[in-house]
Amino acid sequence: MAAIEKSGGSVRVLAQNDDRKEVSFYLQGAAIKDAEVAPVAQLSKVAYLHLGRTSVTDAGLAHLRGLADLEQLHLEGTKITDKGLAHLKDLKKLSYLNLYNTAVTDAGLAQLTGLTNLKSLYLWQTKVSENGIQKLKAALPNVQVIGGMDLEAKPAGASEKKEDKKDPEKKDPA
Numbered sequence: 001m002a003a004i005e006k007s008g009g010s011v012r013v014l015a016q017n018d019d020r021k022e023v024s025f026y027l028q029g030a031a032i033k034d035a036e037v038a039p040v041a042q043l044s045k046v047a048y049l050h051l052g053r054t055s056v057t058d059a060g061l062a063h064l065r066g067l068a069d070l071e072q073l074h075l076e077g078t079k080i081t082d083k084g085l086a087h088l089k090d091l092k093k094l095s096y097l098n099l100y101n102t103a104v105t106d107a108g109l110a111q112l113t114g115l116t117n118l119k120s121l122y123l124w125q126t127k128v129s130e131n132g133i134q135k136l137k138a139a140l141p142n143v144q145v146i147g148g149m150d151l152e153a154k155p156a157g158a159s160e161k162k163e164d165k166k167d168p169e170k171k172d173p174a
Contacts, residue, residue, distance in 0.1 A: 003039035007032065011043065020047035020069060025054050034060030045069045052098065053077040058084030069093055076100035076122065082108030089114055098122040100147065106132025113139035123147040 001011045009025040009032070023040055025032040032054035040046060041063045049067070051060075052074040061084040064070065070091050076098045085108040088094065095117045099108075105127040112118065118140055123133070124147030133145050 001039075001043070004036075004043075007036040009036065014047060020045045022046075022048040022050075024048075024050035029053055030055045032056065034063075037061075037063045040064070041066055048072045050074045051078060055079060058087070061085075061087040064088065065090060067091060071117075072096040074098045075102060078102060080104065082111065084108075085111045088112070091115065093117055096120045099126055101125040103127060105129075106135070109133070109136045112136060116140065118143050121145050 004011055004023060007025070009023060011021055011023050014020045014022060021043060023043065023046055025036065032051070034057055037051065037056055037060040040049065046067050047069055049064070049070060049072070053076065055078070056075070057079045058081055061075075061080060064073070065087050068091070071093050073088070073091070073094060073096065077100065079102075080099075081103045082105055085104065088097075089111055092115070094115050097112070097115075097118060097120070100122045101124065103126070104123070106129055109128055109132045112121070113136065119142060121136075121143055123145055126147075137143060137145065
């Protein structure tokens with residue numbers, strides 16, 4: 001824990017009767033690189049890990065392989081790619097994964113299909129396609145994908161058209 005705190009991260013126990021841990025580097029930004037993530041692997045019962053908006057890369061994710069109790073992982077705004085997601089495939093308790101603003105593609109999503117507890121997946125500003133999302137949903141029917149192709153802005157005038165129903169009581173002005 002000392003190495004994590006020395007680098008500006010924090011480790012806290014979730015509750016008095018719950019010895020699982022939350023590790024956060026959230027406020028440290030670019031100062032946090034792969035080396036600062038390594039000490040996390042030495043902790044037991046890490047349930048929540050916040051690495052969002054840091055300089056963590058695929059190599060840093062290798063340190064997460066043994067975090068069997070990890071439930072929530074924030075990777076938004078990091079430098080990870082599809083290659084890094086391979087390190088997450090054994091995190092069977094993972095239920096929340098934030099990949100917002102990363103270089104992840106459909107190939108990366110394919111590596112998540114074994115995460116059967118995954119319920120929430122954030123994909124805004126990634127390189128995934130609608131096809132990749134549909135394949136993931138076929139493998140993980142309970143996953144809710146937030147962002148990605150389904151939330152892209154529609155072009156002007158592409159909104160749903162309402163049927164023009166005429167009131168039978170009104171006369172046509174013609």
